[in-house]
Amino acid sequence: MSTSRGGNGRRTAARGTYAVGDERRLRILDAAVEHFAQWGFHASSLARIAKDVGITQGGLLHHFRSKESLLVAVLEHSDEQDVERFFGTEPASAAECFTTLTRLASHNATRLGRVKMFNVLLAEASNPGHPAHAYFTRRNSEVLRRMTGSLRRAVDSGELKPDADCPAVAREAIAVMDGLQLQWALDPEGVDMVAQFRAYADRTLRAITVTGRGLPA
Amino acid sequence: MSTSRGGNGRRTAARGTYAVGDERRLRILDAAVEHFAQWGFHASSLARIAKDVGITQGGLLHHFRSKESLLVAVLEHSDEQDVERFFGTEPASAAECFTTLTRLASHNATRLGRVKMFNVLLAEASNPGHPAHAYFTRRNSEVLRRMTGSLRRAVDSGELKPDADCPAVAREAIAVMDGLQLQWALDPEGVDMVAQFRAYADRTLRAITVTGRGLPA
DNA sequence: GTCTATAACCGGATAGAC
DNA sequence: GTCTATCCGGTTATAGAC
Structure with missing residues (x-):
């Protein structure tokens, strides 16, 4: 040893x-x-x-x-596979940011075990004494920080409306992702996690994109 | 005994x-x-x-x-306090349905322990062998059923647009609620769960309400 | 209604053989 | 690198005294 x-x-x-x-x-x-x-x-x-x-x-x-x-x-092993893969490169636009999240949902839909594990550990980790508390606290704020940054740059570039509440949008998107993963884990056949998230992402992006500006793809 | x-x-x-x-x-x-x-x-x-x-x-x-x-x-004890209290009476409109959910978020924001417990048990219960699996499966589909019904009636009454995807909206609202509870439990000071949910509820309701129809309150 | 005692078992971590 | 043995403690549930 x-x-x-x-x-x-x-x-x-x-x-x-x-x-x-x-x-x-x-x-x-x-x-x-x-x-x-x-x-x-x-x-x-x-x-x-x-x-x-x-x-x-x-x-x-x-x-x-x-x-x-x-x-x-x-x-750490999960993060090597995920966070770098999906958040390693800075999104060039808010649209790409939401697309990336949708692809992440799509990827997660192929790994029920990992999703269940993150659901359970994230919930457990709200206790400060939990060995994963620091990990999830850090991870949450990191994802929030990155996404908020992307959205703010999209506001500056004129893609998003100036009055978009970037931190709130970011937090909400994460909430939808986590919440859908809870429902999907409980009933994988009955919940189309990817379609649900894509519908949310499209509608939300549309609501904060400046009017008349076309969405890529 | x-x-x-x-x-x-x-x-x-x-x-x-x-x-x-x-x-x-x-x-x-x-x-x-x-x-x-x-x-x-x-x-x-x-x-x-x-x-x-x-x-x-x-x-x-x-x-x-x-x-x-x-x-x-x-x-069961928790349900006596909650589900009946918030879902016992049929909402008269989609607006009231979302208001009820916002009040539920507000109520939950006063009970960190219960929220943490539901977060953990809901996540654990995705395993079919878990003693709470049946409870959460039933509870989820019940809440979904009730809310979908309310929204459908709101479509019929002309409050909501005819093309509103009622089950998807209901599932998404539940996802936002659960996801925000996860984030709030992890960082109660840093997350304004009620404001976040109210913002989501208002925007979502507005998006599916027939244009020109005023929202109560 | 609450206690103590007990049965039968499972937990993580260590030590040392091979 | 993997095993067995062991330490020490915790687990649910039952039995029976008071």
């Missing part, structure tokens, strides 16, 4: 990809997503997660030195 | 009020809300809940014969 780095693992500098030989780590991460989704953090069990991977609890703790470091690794 | 009725308790027929002598039951219910909010269902502990009330785990199980029946009682 002196050679293991617990929740971090070795990775190349450039893109956060993992060296070969970490397939076991990745399998643990994937299994952990499903367990955190089903049980939340506190009620998840390292032994049950390990069993899904085909090892014992002791074996799992060789890769992640504690339950909390496993949670951190799961969250 | 043969005289206790576990999760139901005795109540008068008319309004679900509890007979005197059930103060202990009510205190347990209140404590349980805080624990389910903080720990979720699985990771909550009867002994810790009991300790908050000033009794032992054994004493608690005299009032609720199992952990699951305690959860059911908590949910």
Whole structure:
């Protein structure tokens, strides 16, 4: 255990990809997503997660030195896939900003487990003592900051009406996204998350775009 | 334990009020809300809940014969206060429907613990094996059904545009409510849940109301 | 109505064999 | 890198005293 780095693992500098030989780590991460989704953090069990991977609890703790470091690794791993992918490049317009969110909804619609996990952990994390509290607080304000910035630039460029309440629009869009994910997780067949979000995005964008200005695509 | 009725308790027929002598039951219910909010269902502990009330785990199980029946009682107790209060009377118009939702947001803004509990349990309940799965599935479809009905009647009465997508509007409003509650629970000081929802409600109602028709108040 | 005691089990983390 | 063994504590639920 002196050679293991617990929740971090070795990775190349450039893109956060993992060296070969970490397939076991990745399998643990994937299994952990499903367990955190089903049980939340506190009620998840390292032994049950390990069993899904085909090892014992002791074996799992060789890769992640504690339950909390496993949670951190799961969250960081998800962020490498998502946040950079969807928020890495600055949107050139408000329209593109909403399009990006719709594509994110579309992507999430293919990963029920991850959505359920984020639903549960986000809800749990409202407690300051929760190990994911800092993560979600930071993540929320970061997404809010980026989107508000994009919308403000769109106001400056003349795309959006000058009186658009950028922080409020951003917060509302996030609320719709999170709220739809809750409903979709409860009833994946009965809720068309992507269509619902696209309808919201189109209507909201239209409402704050300067009149007569055509929307791309 | 043969005289206790576990999760139901005795109540008068008319309004679900509890007979005197059930103060202990009510205190347990209140404590349980805080624990389910903080720990979720699985990771909550009867002994810790009991300790908050000033009794032992054994004493608690005299009032609720199992952990699951305690959860059911908590949910039913909340519904007596909320759903009937806000959805008992049929809204006379779409405007009143949205006003009712805004008042519900306002009411919820005074009860952080209950909001946190519903956030966590709703997220957890997406798992079919969760003891609250049936409750939230039913509750969601019920709220959706009622609101969709109200909107449809508003279309028929000429208040709303004929092409309004009533189920989509209803689902979206619920998503905004739930999503804002997640953000508010994470940062109660930094999020004005009521103002955010009112802004959403006003704008959305305006977008689907027939042009030139004045909005009450 | 509340307590204590107990049954039977599961939790995370550590140590050390291989 | 994975296992087994172990420590110490927590979990729900039951039984029975008072």
